[in-house]
Amino acid sequence: MTPQLQQAIKLLAASNLEIETFIGDALEANPLLEAGALSQDRDGPEGDGNDIPRDEFTADQLIALGQGEGDAPLDLDPSSLDTDRDTGDGMSASDAEWGSASRSAGGEDLPDLAETRAGEISLSEHLEAQIGALAVNPKEAFCARHIVGLLDDAGYLSADLREIAYDLGITLDEAEDALTVVQMCDPSGVGARSLAECLEIQAREANRYDPCMAALLDNLELLAKGEVARLKRLCNVDDEDFADMLRELRSYDPKPGLAFLPSSSEAVIPDVLLVNNAAGGWDITLNEETLPRLIVNRSYYVELSAGSPDPEAQNWLKEKLADAHWLIRALDQRQKTILKTAAEIVKQQDGFFRHGVSHLRPLTLREVAEKIEMHESTVSRVTSNKYLHCERGCFELKYFFTSGVGSSDGEGASSEAIKARIRALIDAEDPKKVLSDQKLVDLLQEEGFDLARRTVAKYREAIGLGSSSERRRQKKLNSL
Secondary structure (H helix, E strand, O other): HHHHHHHHHHHHHHOOHHHHHHHHHHHHHHHEEEOOOOOOOOOOOOOOOOOOOOOHOHHHHHHHOOOOOOOOOOOOOHHHHOOOOEEEOOOOOOHHHHHHOOOOOOOOOOHHHHHHOOOEHHHHHHHHHHHHHOOOOHHHHHHHHHHHHOEEEOOOEEEEEEEHHHOOOHHHHHHHHHHHHHHOOOOOOOEEOHHHHHHHHHHHOOOOOOOHHHHHOOOOHHHHHHHHHHHHHHHOOOHHHOOOOOOHHHHHOOHHHHHOOHHHHOOOOEEEEEEEEEEEEOEEOOOOOOOOOEOOOHHHHHHHHHHHHOOHHHHHHHOOOOOOHHHHHHHHHHHHHHHHHHHHHHHHOHHHHOOHHHHHHOOOHHHHHHHOOOHHHHHHHHHHOOOOEOOEEEHHHHHHHOEEEEOOOOOOOHHHHHHHHHHHHHHEEEEEEEEHHHHHHHHHHOEEEOOOOHHHHHHHHHHHOOOOHHHHHHHHHHHH
């Protein structure tokens, strides 16, 4: 891939914080770029802006005037990324379409976005990778991921579960279940709301949580005061057992999250803002407060060009001008792509934003890509590291995607929900009449789920349940 194509792909996947850093580095590297706010006479409805030198327009103004496409040395229309040839980076694109931009705007002075990314994995990334296998259904997984986003650097949850349940539109019991999923993750102790709970989680995992250990954890303040004799009485243990309990306690990690990259290194800044409008619909806007508006300093370019007759200097200036135009156009196209993708997600998940996570529907990248006529890999990059802020909180765009299977009502159902249903049917089966995979298919079809027998078998194996013959033998052994 050309350097410009590589940078464009990284721009799509970058968060607002990374883009802010990228722009700052670009401003230092390119003397023709400037960051400035629009004045009233440039942005007011009464003027068309024709008195402003054309190269000093922002990208938004160029697009509004219909003149932003022609002079940009690089067109970042997402449809140009949808050609058949695979670049090897997971993005289908044509090098030829980007080649002229690479030659005219070398991009060697543009900072590499990869340099702004952390080289270590964060606690949230580590936990989110585990949630899918632990949650019973997508609803629970969604809530668990939301809780992960609220953990502090040490892995503790300071937010009130009642408030979390209210924000997500779920019951307190459902919020407790989601927190349990988080507390089942590695490292042991994350998701705790206190030091005692953190140590209790680790004790349970080590199979050392008994009434004596429970009494010790309930009275940690006495341990801090050195009241050993009183603690031994409360725990009902002798000196040897008490010393063993203390050794066990000291082996636990009171701050399990600190082994990972601190979350403060990458603050969550929403890219998309969603609010209700008077008509009962949604107003979707980009959060532009963190991103400076870029303009080309045309007068400085003319001044430098007139004062530097050397051909090499003239070529350098032309490259910088091309770089500036490319970056303005690339950032503008990135914003349009994010907004277009977010708007379709809001449309598909309207029930969630109005009623809560119980109305979260199955949604795939392919479905959104087809609706907005973009490549699936483009949607994947656009939703990576992007956050949407609404009345229910701040959510990463990728959280709104869950896999699903067909159902008679046309809405589909999450594959995780189907797995949970299969588990429930098998748990309730008569030991004398164990359900075959075909019988499971029939029962699920009666509930409106269109599944093949091999799909049911795959889901059954994925949740660790044996075949009907294996379960029959196991149930006979259990009955002896």
